[in-house]
Amino acid sequence: MMHDCTQLNEERGLSQLPVIVGMGGVNPAGRTSGHQGYRRTVLDALPQEEQARTLLGLAAMMRLARCQDDGSWRDANGQSLDEADIVERFHQHVLDHTLIRRIEDPRFTTDGIPANRQARLDIEAPLVFRIRRRQLPDSLPETWQVHEIDRRQVEVTVPPGHLDVMLPERRMAQVRAAGQLPQGFDPSRFYRSVHHPRGLSMTVFGASDCLGQSGLSWEELRERLDPDAIAVYAGNSIGQLDDEGWGGLLKSFVAGQRATSKQMPLGYGQMPADFLNAYVLGSVGATGAVQGACASFLYNLRQGVEDIANGRRRVVMVGTSDAPVTPEIIEGFRAMGALADDDSLKALDALTLLTDADYQRACRPFARNCGFTIAEASQFLMLMDDELALELGARILGSVPAVYTNADGWKRSISAPGIGNYLTLSKAVSLANQILGPDALRQRTFLHAHGTSTPKNRVTESHVLDRVAHAYGIDDWPVVAIKAFVGHSQGSAGGDQLVSALGSFAYGLLPGIPTLDAVADDVHDERLRFFSTPLSFQADAAFINAKGFGGNNATGLVLSPEATERLLTKRHDSAALERWKARQAVTLERATDYETHADKGHFQAVYRFGEGVLEGPELDVRADRIDIPGYGQPVSLSVDNPFGSIND
Known part of the structure; x- marks a missing residue:
């Protein structure tokens, strides 16, 4: 029995083994699930079928090609493509726009990074300029003279002397390489990100x-x-x-x-x-x-x-x-x-x-x-x-002792x-x-x-x-x-x-x-x-x-x-592991289904804003437990006390 195995481990002084049952994320190589990002780093050493799968999944992630509800593929212009066409057409683009590369933000390339430079102007004659009323500083220099033009605009006269200003400029980036998420992939698209x-x-x-x-x-x-x-x-x-x-x-x-x-x-x-x-x-x-x-x-x-x-x-x-x-x-x-x-x-x-x-x-x-x-x-x-993990038939990817x-x-x-x-x-x-x-x-x-x-x-x-x-x-x-x-x-x-x-x-x-x-x-x-x-x-x-x-x-x-x-x-005993392997069938089917959809660029982020909100009055608080609406089990209040009692 599983319980007996656990009890035996406790008698041996063994800890619970932390096993990895799920992994997810994204980095410049691609998606973590299904080892997509990893496969991008060993691409040339993979069998042709795995290479094509990797390139197709990345092309979908980068929105170069989109899989329709009927399973057909189209490019960004709506042109019909088959999977082999996508791999061939976008192969080099995927390679060039994943992993480390030139930063694609235009501020780092052609436009320059917006900045300001401190400067002191020596004004030899009165400086006169017009400005919207709401753009005036809250505290005006004493020497400024302000004349109203209309409800929105004023005219300002600055006498000769020194004027400290910030001059806008564009600074060319000195660092232009970075590891960026695959081009075209925006995680905020998959949920209501505000x-x-x-x-x-x-x-x-x-x-x-x-x-x-x-x-x-x-x-x-x-x-x-x-x-x-x-x-x-x-x-x-x-x-x-x-x-x-x-x-x-x-x-x-x-x-x-x-x-x-x-x-x-x-x-x-x-x-x-x-x-x-x-x-x-x-x-x-x-x-x-x-x-x-x-x-x-x-x-x-x-x-x-x-x-x-x-x-x-x-x-x-x-x-x-x-x-x-x-x-x-x-x-x-x-x-x-x-x-x-x-x-x-x-x-x-x-x-x-x-x-x-x-x-x-x-x-x-x-x-x-x-x-x-x-x-x-x-x-x-x-x-x-x-x-x-054994009880649930979890997919065990490894463990971290x-x-x-x-x-x-x-x-x-x-x-x-x-x-x-x-x-x-x-x-x-x-x-x-x-x-x-x-x-x-x-x-x-x-x-x-x-x-x-x-x-x-x-x-x-x-x-x-x-x-x-x-x-x-x-x-x-x-x-x-x-x-x-x-x-x-x-x-x-x-x-x-x-x-x-x-x-x-x-x-x-x-x-x-x-x-x-x-x-x-x-x-x-x-x-x-x-x-x-x-x-x-x-x-x-x-x-x-x-x-x-x-x-x-x-x-x-x-x-x-x-x-x-x-x-x-x-x-654990061998029977426990056999039962675990039998239970894995459902888990693996769900995981495979998720990865298949993800490889087609179909992502559905879990984001439940405002659902099931509790603020306290809904709880059933007792001496031994707290029952929380929406949660299957109560929070136990049988806390461990390793310090003893002053009343002993």
């Missing part, structure tokens, strides 16, 4: 994609679980800083614009979790967002993993959504010297002019490089304890390297050694490096990886650096790495580093294996590594579906 920051629209899409891919019914889960058995941990690294969020709020005064009522609340870094609870899942369980710079995804994942392992929660949605491709954020990182700007890229390859192909090669982990390439992404996972985090300790500067990553990776490898055994550790695991493409990272991270490999007797350890394809999505970077690892488990291919012409001379690679084209590799586990700004280090251990099933066999 001035939502891009990161929150990506959150709604990513979480909806995760639910669809899981093949599970969220309503059925809510019916059978105590609402407190569900949690959401989601956020990002720097909040929503585009014009609809804090970006527009902070520059509103100087830009002569009004702040809106939405910019302040929608800018918060935990808002992805808030949106999921309020509009996607309707969850009243635990919630939060852990910010850890570039390691934020893994920090949130750790929270969910520990909740499940310790029995505090049974289902957890974790993830991040970052949309930092804005002029101000890019300028901030450029001023730090962290980004691969145009001048640095030219100097790196002795070029006088950068082509589109050069921008596509901007990110070069562990090669001669000059800075990272910023990107946007949204990645979400649904975690579940192994007992519940643990995520480790450590700080750097004393530092020369907040951006300088430190020692924390040696600790996180070593702990993760030690756990893998205990779960899988030394032979599997050395022969059937690989590394998903942080791999930012900065000169400092290539030295410091490679030293961490190489030293740990030496400590555990690992030779020729494969290293994947997915940022070469999708760029650095800040807090979501670990999510990009993890879903890529799940793709490698499914297809047996590790993405190469296509921008790696040669490993840089200062990279420590005695025990590491770097490669530029996809590598055939059957893995039991992957290590997801993150070295975040400020000393936020994290490493997660992710087991493959096959290794997870072997571990489940040890934890």
Whole structure:
């Protein structure tokens, strides 16, 4: 019996195993569900049928072709096409307008970035100008003389002297490469988005994609679980800083614009979790967002993993959504010297002019490089304890036994390297050694490096990886650096790495580093294996590594579906696994149906604004439980007390 297996695990002192039962999101490679984004990164190594499927799905996502209700396809002009025509016609366009590329926002190309320049005018004769009354400053300089022309216009006379002004200008972008979502894809189109920051629209899409891919019914889960058995941990690294969020709020005064009522609340870094609870899942369980710079995804994942392992929660949605491709954020990182700007890229390859192909090669982990390439992404996972996953017949994509985090300790500067990553990776490898055994550790695991493409990272991270490999007797350890394809999505970077690892488990291919012409001379690679084209590799586990700004280090251990099933066999009896496999038929059918529709560009975001709203008076509050209308199970008030009683 399942209950007996769980009781036996408790007697052995075993924790619940956090298994991955759903994944969803979007990044510059494409959609996460169905491994579409992963397939884009190993495209040339896939069978022809899988290549065509990938290109067709991306063409639909980019609105180059549209599948009609009767199953026929048409292009944007209404011309009828078959699937083979679409793949042939749009093949190169899909390749050119996914992954890292020249920023397609016209502000970064021909128009220039709108800006103002401070100036002082020396006025030799009185300056006279006409202006609308409402455009006058609230507080006028004492020397200005204002004459009314009519109800709308006034004439202003400024006497000779000094006048401080802001002169509008257009500044040409110094950074023109970024990892952008596939051209033509707008996540806000799939639900009633009203001035939502891009990161929150990506959150709604990513979480909806995760639910669809899981093949599970969220309503059925809510019916059978105590609402407190569900949690959401989601956020990002720097909040929503585009014009609809804090970006527009902070520059509103100087830009002569009004702040809106939405910019302040929608800018918060935990808002992805808030949106999921309020509009996607309707969850009243635990919630939060852990910010850890570039390691934020893994920090949130750790929270969910520990909740499940310790029995505090049974289902957890974790993830991040970052949309930092804005002029101000890019300028901030450029001023730090962290980004691969145009001048640095030219100097790196002795070029006088950068082509589109050069921008596509901007990110070069562990090669001669000059800075990272910023990107946007949204990645979400649904975690579940192994007992519940077996009971439901969930589709198990892998498992996450643990995520480790450590700080750097004393530092020369907040951006300088430190020692924390040696600790996180070593702990993760030690756990893998205990779960899988030394032979599997050395022969059937690989590394998903942080791999930012900065000169400092290539030295410091490679030293961490190489030293740990030496400590555990690992030779020729494969290293994947997915940022070469999708760029650095800040807090979501670990999510990009993890879903890529799940793709490698499914297809047996590790993405190469296509921008790696040669490993840089200062990279420590005695025990590491770097490669530029996809590598055939059957893995039991992957290590997801993150070295975040400020000393936020994290490493997660992710087991493959096959290794997870072997571990489940040890934890549960064979009959339980047979029943699980039988129950999977319905789940897989739902998941396949969702992916088939998504490959045709048919997305339906879950967004339930104003549905089932409760404010308190509707609750039935008792001493042992709280009954909530619309939720199948009550919230139990039988809380654990590990501290004893003062009345004993």
